[in-house]
Amino acid sequence: MVKKIVRESGARPARMPAAERRELILQAATAVFAERGYSGATTDQVAKAAHISQPYVVRMFGTKENLFLEALDRALGKLMDSFRSVIADYDAGRLAGKVALLDPDKGSSREVQLKQLMSLAYADLVQDRGILLMMMQSFIAGHEPVIGACARDGFVGIYRLVRDEAGLGEEMTRDFLAHGMLMNTLISLRLTDLYETNSAVAELLECTMGAKLPLLFASGKAG
Amino acid sequence: MVKKIVRESGARPARMPAAERRELILQAATAVFAERGYSGATTDQVAKAAHISQPYVVRMFGTKENLFLEALDRALGKLMDSFRSVIADYDAGRLAGKVALLDPDKGSSREVQLKQLMSLAYADLVQDRGILLMMMQSFIAGHEPVIGACARDGFVGIYRLVRDEAGLGEEMTRDFLAHGMLMNTLISLRLTDLYETNSAVAELLECTMGAKLPLLFASGKAG
DNA sequence: AGTTGAGGTAATTGGATGATTACTTATCAG
C-alpha cells in the first residue's frame, strides 16, 4: 500500500482560470526575462516568480521561446497602446493641462509637444521595470532566428508609430528613440545604484531623466 | 596493451606562445559574446571560433566569467583609446584636414567638432562588429554581480572621458551616448537585414548612420 | 640523446535545465 500523500505546509496555490494564470505568468516572465535575458532566464525562475510549478509554465506556453515571444508581444503592445493613447488624447484636446505645464509659452509645435508627452509616457512605463527591459533584451537578441525577427518587427513598428502616427518626422524620431535607448541602458545597468556615491552618475541620471528621475527609483514596485 | 593513438586527419593546430593565443581567444570570445550575450555563449563556441579545444579556453582564463571580463576590458580599452587618440590628434592640429571636410565653414566649436570626430571614430569601431556589441551585452547585464559592476565602471569611464577629456559637457555627452546606444541597438538587431525590403528601415539607418552606413554593411570582415 | 616544461587535447563529470509523463485534486454541469 502506497502511503497517501497528504499535502502539508499550507502553501497550496489558489486555483484560477487559465486566462488569469496566463497573465500572472506573463508578468513574472517579463520581470525575469527583463533582468536575465532570454538565455539567462530559466523556466523555473519564471515559475517561482509566478508561485507555480515549472512544468505548468512549460505546458501552458509550449516552449521557453514561445513564452518569451508572448511576453515580448505583451510588452510591445503596452508601449504602443501607451503612445497611441497619448496621441489620441492630445489630438482630442484632453491633454491641454499637461501641455500647459510642459510648455507654458505654448510656443512649441505639435510634434515637439507630442514628443515631450510621449517621453513622459515612456518614463511612466519604467515603473514596471519589466516592460522596457524586456524589449531591450529582445533588441540585443538579433541573432536568434525567431525572436530576432519579432524584435525587428517590433522595433520597426515603434519607429513607424512615432514617425507617422505621432508625426515626428525622421530626425526627431531618431532622437526620440536614441534617448529611449539610453534610458533603457541606464536602467538595465542599474546605474541608480551609484547615484549616491558617484556625482558623475547623479549628473548623467538627472540630465537624462529630468523630472522623471524619481520614477526610476520607485520602479519595481508597480505591477 | 593500449592502442597507441595516432593522430590522423592533419588538422593539428599550430603551436604559439601563450600571449599570442590569448589575444586570439579574446578576439573569438568578443565575437561570440557580442552575438549571444554572456549566458547565451558557451566556452565551446569560443573555442571553436578560436580553433582550439574547449578545456584550453577554460584553463587559460579560469572561468567563463573571467573570460567575459577580460574581453570586456579589451573592448572598453579599444573604445577609450580610440576616443583619446581623436582628442589628442585634434588638439595637436593633426585632424585639420578631416575637420575641413566635416565642417567647411569652420563655424563649429571645439566640442561640436570633437563630437563629430568621435562619432566617426565610433563608427569605425563598428567594423569589428564585436567591440561595440560586447560592451552593449555588458550594459544589459547589470544584474550580474561582478560583470554588472565592471559594466557600470566602464560606462561611467566613457561618460567621464567624453564629458571631461573631450569637454562636451553634460547635455552634449548625453546626446552623444544616446546616439551611440541607438547605433548599438540597430546593429545588434541586425536591422541591416531589412534594408533592402523595408523603406522605413532604410530611412532610419541612413538617418542614424549618415555617411557611415557603408561601414555597417562591411562589418564583420575586419579583425 | 635525454629531460623538462610549456602548449595543447581527449575523456569525463556533475550540475543545471527544458521538456515529458503520469499522476492528483478541485470545480461544475446535469
Add this chain to the structure above:
DNA sequence: CTGATAAGTAATCATCCAATTACCTCAACT
C-alpha cells in the same frame, strides 16, 4: 451525488555545458 474536465504537481529524462583530470607532444636546453 457523480462524472468529466480543467488546474495543477511530482518525478524523471535527455541534453547541454563549465569545469576537471589525466594525459600527449613538441621545442629548447643541457
